Amino acid sequence: MRAQSSATATVPIAVPAPPRGRGFGTLQAALGVVAFSLTFPATAWGLEGFGPWSLVAVRSVLAAVIAGGCLLALRVPLPARRHWAGLAVVAAGVVLGFPMLTTLALQTSTTAHAAVVVGLLPLTTALFSSLRTGSRPSRTFWAAALAGAAAVVAFTVQQSGGALTTADLYLFGALLICAAGYTEGGRLAGAMPGWQVIGWALVLCLPLTVPVAAVALTAEPVHLTAHSVTGLLWVAAGSQFLGLIVWYRGMASIGIPKASQLQLAQPLLTLFWSVFLLGEHLPLAAPLTAVAVLVCIAVTQRARG
Numbered sequence: 001m002r003a004q005s006s007a008t009a010t011v012p013i014a015v016p017a018p019p020r021g022r023g024f025g026t027l028q029a030a031l032g033v034v035a036f037s038l039t040f041p042a043t044a045w046g047l048e049g050f051g052p053w054s055l056v057a058v059r060s061v062l063a064a065v066i067a068g069g070c071l072l073a074l075r076v077p078l079p080a081r082r083h084w085a086g087l088a089v090v091a092a093g094v095v096l097g098f099p100m101l102t103t104l105a106l107q108t109s110t111t112a113h114a115a116v117v118v119g120l121l122p123l124t125t126a127l128f129s130s131l132r133t134g135s136r137p138s139r140t141f142w143a144a145a146l147a148g149a150a151a152v153v154a155f156t157v158q159q160s161g162g163a164l165t166t167a168d169l170y171l172f173g174a175l176l177i178c179a180a181g182y183t184e185g186g187r188l189a190g191a192m193p194g195w196q197v198i199g200w201a202l203v204l205c206l207p208l209t210v211p212v213a214a215v216a217l218t219a220e221p222v223h224l225t226a227h228s229v230t231g232l233l234w235v236a237a238g239s240q241f242l243g244l245i246v247w248y249r250g251m252a253s254i255g256i257p258k259a260s261q262l263q264l265a266q267p268l269l270t271l272f273w274s275v276f277l278l279g280e281h282l283p284l285a286a287p288l289t290a291v292a293v294l295v296c297i298a299v300t301q302r303a304r305g
Helices: 002-008 022-037 037-047 050-074 083-104 116-133 139-159 166-188 192-206 208-220 226-254 258-280 287-303
Strands: none
Touching: 002 022, 002 258, 022 037, 022 226, 022 258, 037 083, 037 226, 037 258, 050 083, 050 192, 050 226, 083 166, 083 192, 083 226, 116 139, 116 166, 116 258, 139 258, 139 287, 166 192, 166 226, 166 258, 192 208, 192 226, 226 258, 258 287
16 A cells, blocks of 8 residues: 555646736737738838739738648638638628728828728727627726827827828728727637638638739739838738737737727837838827827726726
């Protein structure tokens, strides 16, 4: 008995690894915001060598090839039937609608002005989330979210002179459909890995994006330059795939409303990239807006949802 007890005592006991904290989820969502902040400057670069329809269709096809290759290599099974409707919403909002409308807007709008859409996106995403998932953030959360959105909107509208243009209509349309896609993608990321959510959404669009890319490339002129190729590769691999992977994982970890508020910093990051990469003028009001936005983000992250 004594020998048996001694032998039993030496058997290792499997201890489950501690779950990753919410801080890791916040970091993932923040990395997604950084990736998204480069989307508008990269799109502006891409438009130097591609037409709007060519740029959007080709970026979606390239991203789908990357995603589909990963899904095949890892032998990921098809999603359950109940998830396909949600994936269609993600595809319509994030893969097709938002890229197309913002690309059309950037033909006549600067990247700094286009940042108004991401200034409003966190609040819109939180509203869609409340309607779709039934979440009820606190009053403090909503107050901070509204204040942050108001600061970003006031900044961007003041810089544009307050006049609405056709580009603004494209941007507001992109805002609504992207918020729906983000909300549905964040919900699905609770049932499957985030990279599979965007991966299957991209593959789902291939029957449409492949023929559109073929037609657009023959109808629109193409001028391959270092800027246009770099811009295309980033919006395809960075914004359309890698950024959405960490973004959806972050939303699944910390919740859609709180993750969406991190995007309040995205317009200011986009302004930085616009100056650094495109040579656009940085308004003097940017630092003040940055402070206001960061305060609002801190409040929303502490507020109980």
